[in-house]
Amino acid sequence: MTVFSNWLRPWGEVIGPLHSLQEYEGSLLARIGQIDVLLPKELEARLRELQGQTIGILRTDQDFRISVIAESVPETNATNPIKTFA
Numbered sequence: 001m002t003v004f005s006n007w008l009r010p011w012g013e014v015i016g017p018l019h020s021l022q023e024y025e026g027s028l029l030a031r032i033g034q035i036d037v038l039l040p041k042e043l044e045a046r047l048r049e050l051q052g053q054t055i056g057i058l059r060t061d062q063d064f065r066i067s068v069i070a071e072s073v074p075e076t077n078a079t080n081p082i083k084t085f086a
Helices: 041-048
Strands: 013-024 027-032 035-039 054-059 064-070
Touching (some): 013 041, 027 041, 041 064
Antiparallel strands (some): 013 027
């Protein structure tokens, strides 16, 4: 398999829907929007929880910062995207 991907450089950021995650040569290959990004394997557990959501990943000088930009809308409440609390 040929993979064309990017490592984020310090202060680089990628934003988009998190489509998929897979292990690739000891790293984590994440499909975010239309971009394949190589990330440290240590981020896998956190990112698995966020699949399907629009996220932002910022690489700093020391680590990676992950933020949720937009949560996915549950299908059962697709006509009303406002979150309700029980």
